[in-house]
Amino acid sequence: MDIRHDPMLAAAGDLDTPCVTILLDRLEDNIARVQHMIAAAGRANRPHIKTHKIPAIGALQIAAGAIGLTCQKLGEAETFIDAGVTDDMLITFNIVGDAKTGRLMDLAERVKRLAVVADNDIVLRGLSDAARRRGRSLPILIECDAGFGRNGVQWPSTALDLARLADRLPGVVCEGLLVFPNNAPRTLEFFAEAVSLFRAAGMPLPVLSGGGTPSLNSLADYPMMTEHRAGTYVYNDVMMVHSGIATWENCAMHVRTTVVSRPTEDRAIVDAGSKVLTREQYYVQNFGHVVEYPEAAVINLSEEHGIIDLSASAEKPRVGEIVNIIPNHCCVVSNMVDEVYGLRDGRVEIVWPVAARGKVR
Ligand SMILES: Cc1ncc(COP(=O)(O)O)c(C=O)c1O
Numbered sequence: 001m002d003i004r005h006d007p008m009l010a011a012a013g014d015l016d017t018p019c020v021t022i023l024l025d026r027l028e029d030n031i032a033r034v035q036h037m038i039a040a041a042g043r044a045n046r047p048h049i050k051t052h053k054i055p056a057i058g059a060l061q062i063a064a065g066a067i068g069l070t071c072q073k074l075g076e077a078e079t080f081i082d083a084g085v086t087d088d089m090l091i092t093f094n095i096v097g098d099a100k101t102g103r104l105m106d107l108a109e110r111v112k113r114l115a116v117v118a119d120n121d122i123v124l125r126g127l128s129d130a131a132r133r134r135g136r137s138l139p140i141l142i143e144c145d146a147g148f149g150r151n152g153v154q155w156p157s158t159a160l161d162l163a164r165l166a167d168r169l170p171g172v173v174c175e176g177l178l179v180f181p182n183n184a185p186r187t188l189e190f191f192a193e194a195v196s197l198f199r200a201a202g203m204p205l206p207v208l209s210g211g212g213t214p215s216l217n218s219l220a221d222y223p224m225m226t227e228h229r230a231g232t233y234v235y236n237d238v239m240m241v242h243s244g245i246a247t248w249e250n251c252a253m254h255v256r257t258t259v260v261s262r263p264t265e266d267r268a269i270v271d272a273g274s275k276v277l278t279r280e281q282y283y284v285q286n287f288g289h290v291v292e293y294p295e296a297a298v299i300n301l302s303e304e305h306g307i308i309d310l311s312a313s314a315e316k317p318r319v320g321e322i323v324n325i326i327p328n329h330c331c332v333v334s335n336m337v338d339e340v341y342g343l344r345d346g347r348v349e350i351v352w353p354v355a356a357r358g359k360v361r
Helices: 024-040 055-064 074-082 100-109 121-133 156-166 187-200 214-221 237-242 330-334
Strands: 018-021 068-069 088-091 113-118 138-145 172-179 207-211 228-230 253-264 267-270 297-301 308-310 324-327 340-343 347-353
Touching: 018 024, 018 138, 024 055, 024 156, 024 214, 024 340, 055 068, 055 074, 055 347, 068 074, 074 088, 074 100, 100 113, 100 121, 113 121, 113 172, 121 138, 121 156, 138 187, 156 172, 156 187, 187 207, 207 214, 228 267, 253 330, 267 324, 324 330
Parallel strands: 018 340, 068 088, 088 113, 113 138, 138 172, 172 207, 207 228
Antiparallel strands: 018 253, 253 267, 253 324, 267 308, 297 308, 340 347
8 A cells, every 4th residue: 555645644634733643443453452462461451541641542441451540640640530431540650748648548539449659668658647647548569670770679678678668557558569661671580589578478469560562572471460551552653663562553643744844855844843743762763753755764853843854765745745753752742732633434533632631740
């Protein structure tokens, strides 16, 4: 098929640019495929909503078989619980300070289960105080850093110390351990050692929570895990294609842009810059994949201009032409726009407000 006439992308019709479109068939396929992968590995599926920030998509994930959802921030959890999407929520961020622990407890009172992470005693004590004041018991997962270099206790023995502290404190119950991502360098040895340490101490670990989309292909390498949190898989992006877990045909999100200038033979300017595509790169080059001109390279962005190098592309777009760009990192693009347009069969089927956009507190 000539991608330039891909009817699924042409479906955007008269949509003004720049805007973000979601190919609904691909979205649904991604949700079903990954649900199956996680279930086939014997894990519970707890998708991370930070990728889409849209309650209706969370509801699709629950309908497909997810046991609950994961949020990074309290504000996201408030949005999703307000929408009534699930009553089993995990927040994977240290909650610090009375204002936030108070909001956390407000939420805990509204759902069947609200679990939260902790990786240090100050956070754990704050959670304990807040839960005690409300006469509640809060499930805690101890976050472990198995080599990613972000949050997390550094050693299995520290995880055990923190679990023992939780045992002594009122209002908190250590339910298990959490890591991001599964394929961090030390996950296997960290979790194997932690499991045996906790067993020897007679402390149960009912939940071992792993995460990440790139690690979906290697779930079997981490047999002790009980649940998996993937986020990016709903849309996929350049990074996921680069990591081998997705193909271009699995990419549901596109930034729809118009070519507004061709200042030279080899340069096109589109109307989406860093305020839509973002400058995220992590481990990939350039700033997105141009679907209609796969040899072209989005070599730079200013705030409202995308700068495309056409020197490697025999075909070149004209001014006024629409081009669709798969972003490097779809999760941050979600946070840049008020709404996304769901496309199917040649038409806009739905407009979803990105309800948890900007919910960073
Ligand atoms: C704690 C945690 N869990 C799960 C995920 C989901 O990972 P991915 O976006 O690779 O699917 C993330 C992503 O940032 C995360 O930070």
